[in-house]
């Protein structure tokens with residue numbers, strides 16, 4: 001257990017992706033780390049370049065490595081970015097055990113971060129994109145039946161304003177778990193559809209593969225921590241694992257028996273069971289051939305899932321409407337969606353930062369003592 005006293009009320013949070021990028025790069029520089037920036041092919045809405053930024057802390061040849069990733073779902077990036085900057089600026093690197101290093105990957109989905117979208121520049125949910133694309137793609141056989149309804153001028157309203165009613169009807173018919181499966185399981189058939197997983201590796205997936213190829217040689221034990229928000233009880237940081245067998249056992253030894261695993265804790269067909277094909281935690285295992293990899297996702301809970309999902313559907317309809325959408329409506333909605341993933345409430349933010357710090361320390365202990 002580290003004896004460093006962190007400051008719970010220190011505020012490492014930024015309000016925009018551009019501010020967060022500047023703060024992350026400045027923090028790396030202040031702690032003597034020259035980061036790497038992978039520039040995204042598209043600019044932000046003000047024409048500025050956007051990037052996935054990386055900082056490496058510790059001995060370059062360390063055999064043990066913790067990789068911390070923020071912003072895989074763009075609109076969820078700011079809580080994760082605050083944990084990364086807080087760890088750096090609190091002197092986390094000075095606490096690194098021998099032969100252990102940390103790689104911070106800031107804004108893995110730079111376009112989604114800049115535009116406050118869950119999805120990327122190609123409408124892809126990156127957590128459904130880490131697949132072997134030489135194999136047949138997973139089939140979400142329920143999605144095609146509702147695809148045509150998730151468009152402007154349908155039951156969801158001219159521009160998605162009746163998304164809440166639509167979702168309410170679905171939920172009252174088949175229950176929230178079934179509806180979450182239908183919409184969030186991912187689909188690979190409709191590039192302009194909801195929850196699209198892509199038909200090839202997305203820019204972020206390719207960039208992460210390229211980055212990890214440079215950081216993987218010599219690593220024997222790797223912990224991969226991906227930070228998300230918006231799922232689970234308000235202010236509670238739930239750890240989720242998708243791996244089975246000895247990897248799941250190790251994850252629970254390191255992070256506690258309450259680590260939730262939707263593939264192991266539920267049976268196929270049971271409410272709450274999720275297969276989640278193409279998840280990045282599966283993809284990361286492949287980036288470190290020969291190493292023991294322990295992937296885990298931190299989900300900082302905010303508001304109830306039904307409300308959040310209705311907003312995501314409304315945003316999807318407006319996205320489909322493109323230039324036909326009423327001026328300002330999409331921006332206003334994305335601001336609300338940001339609140340649903342990154343509450344302005346300072347107490348939520350304290351919980352976020354402290355939980356993030358705690359999970360990083362748990363990962364360190366697991367990497368070095370297990």
Ligand SMILES: [Zn+2]
Nearest residue numbers: 073076228229
């Ligand atoms: Zn997420």
